[in-house]
Amino acid sequence: xxxxxxxxxxxxxxxxxxxxxxxxxxxxxxxxxxxxxxxxxxxxxxxxxxxxxxxxxxxxxxxxxxxxxxxxxxxxxxxxxxxxxxxxxxxxxxxxxxxxxxxxxxxxxxxxxxxxxxxxxxxxxxxxxxxxxxxxxxxxxxxxxxxxxxxxxxxxxxxxxxxxxxxxxxxxxxxxxxxxxxxxxxxxxxxxxxxxxxxxxxxxxxxxxxxxxxxxxxxxxxxxx
Amino acid sequence: xxxxxxxxxxxxxxxxxxxxxxxxxxxxxxxxxxxxxxxxxxxxxxxxxxxxxxxxxxxxxxxxxxxxxxxxxxxxxxxxxxxxxxxxxxxxxxxxxxxxxxxxxxxxxxxxxxxxxxxxxxxxxxxxxxxxxxxxxxxxxxxxxxxxxxxxxxxxxxxxxxxxxxxxxxxxxxxxxxxxxxxxxxxxxxxxxxxxxxxx
Numbered sequence: 001x002x003x004x005x006x007x008x009x010x011x012x013x014x015x016x017x018x019x020x021x022x023x024x025x026x027x028x029x030x031x032x033x034x035x036x037x038x039x040x041x042x043x044x045x046x047x048x049x050x051x052x053x054x055x056x057x058x059x060x061x062x063x064x065x066x067x068x069x070x071x072x073x074x075x076x077x078x079x080x081x082x083x084x085x086x087x088x089x090x091x092x093x094x095x096x097x098x099x100x101x102x103x104x105x106x107x108x109x110x111x112x113x114x115x116x117x118x119x120x121x122x123x124x125x126x127x128x129x130x131x132x133x134x135x136x137x138x139x140x141x142x143x144x145x146x147x148x149x150x151x152x153x154x155x156x157x158x159x160x161x162x163x164x165x166x167x168x169x170x171x172x173x174x175x176x177x178x179x180x181x182x183x184x185x186x187x188x189x190x191x192x193x194x195x196x197x198x199x200x201x202x203x204x205x206x207x208x209x210x211x212x213x214x215x216x217x218x219x220x221x222x223x224x225x
Numbered sequence: 226x227x228x229x230x231x232x233x234x235x236x237x238x239x240x241x242x243x244x245x246x247x248x249x250x251x252x253x254x255x256x257x258x259x260x261x262x263x264x265x266x267x268x269x270x271x272x273x274x275x276x277x278x279x280x281x282x283x284x285x286x287x288x289x290x291x292x293x294x295x296x297x298x299x300x301x302x303x304x305x306x307x308x309x310x311x312x313x314x315x316x317x318x319x320x321x322x323x324x325x326x327x328x329x330x331x332x333x334x335x336x337x338x339x340x341x342x343x344x345x346x347x348x349x350x351x352x353x354x355x356x357x358x359x360x361x362x363x364x365x366x367x368x369x370x371x372x373x374x375x376x377x378x379x380x381x382x383x384x385x386x387x388x389x390x391x392x393x394x395x396x397x398x399x400x401x402x403x404x405x406x407x408x409x410x411x412x413x414x415x416x417x418x419x420x421x422x423x424x425x
Binding site: 006007008009010011012013014015016017018019020023025026028029030032033034035036037039040041044045053056057065069071074077078081086087091092093095096101103104105106107108109110111112113114115116118119120121122123124125126153154155157169172173175189191193199200204205207208209210211212213214215 | 239240241242243244245246247248249250251252253254255256257258260261262263264265266268269270274309310311312313314315330332333334335340343344346347348350351352353354355356357358359360362363365368369375376377378379380381382383384385386387388
């Protein structure tokens, strides 16, 4: 989902930033478990990171704002398991109530050694693309005013605004199509630098800038005056 | 300071029960291996964290050739020190100078360079940081005790894609003769996110 509350850049009202001294990596055993489950199950579930981000953003906005960070991971994984017919909502409720539920194994999990190897190597989103770059470093571009109802990584606060291309990161998996399993559809990714005054008006410090990574379809050439 | 209940208060017990139910189901169905869960958790609790990034920064401060490689291809340079992997496949290091102070955020979720910083602190994932960092970075920095002069640029990097940013802080004054290990001690996690500075 695109125009929802996960797209927080520039919002007001969330108050001071609360920090915790000597914060532990996880605050509870259930956080450890949900993190580990998310990390290890995406392969067996045959979903990608963009699809998972899309699912998390699709939590209704009123709910999203009330949920803690790992609560969203839990809801996302529960709904994924239910949608993929791995377990029913009733079976989860029964398990929560301490009842035994007959569940038989139907896939092989990602093993610990494989998982550690994957963590250590990762999987790059960079892809070779044949098409020539439409923009080059130094070009002035405008972030398009796009409002798709599906996943995008074009934040609202840059839409319609002018910036300068400062880097070309080459072809990268395009989240807008990858999230819906319509293909990786790699597109060229640019880093675009916006003046704070362009984004936020003259109250902003004229020295300040915001750099945002934007795929080619998010951009258009700035019209010359 | 208001307590941010969104991120890490003690969970109602039903959260723990829900996770346990889901874990039981996914384990029995073969979607997760409890040993793999433990291995991943252990990695981020004991092996990967901001000390990795601090070692990278200290080396960049003492070894100009490494610094050049780091600014040119941070993933390759960090891999020289053994730091690589998921959420660090395409690392970018941005250098603080006397003209620019860099600061990193992910307004859309909570993207973060795991191999060099570990998992993000709660404040980085908070609605307050995600919303405010791009519109009022100087006010955010002041809350963190960092005052940037008005004539110096604050450059915010919003991690909207799969590039992951690490700030190379300025070398603090008064550190002549410090060893690489001693310098690494001066590099805080926040200084590599850009909400802090390295201090001697």
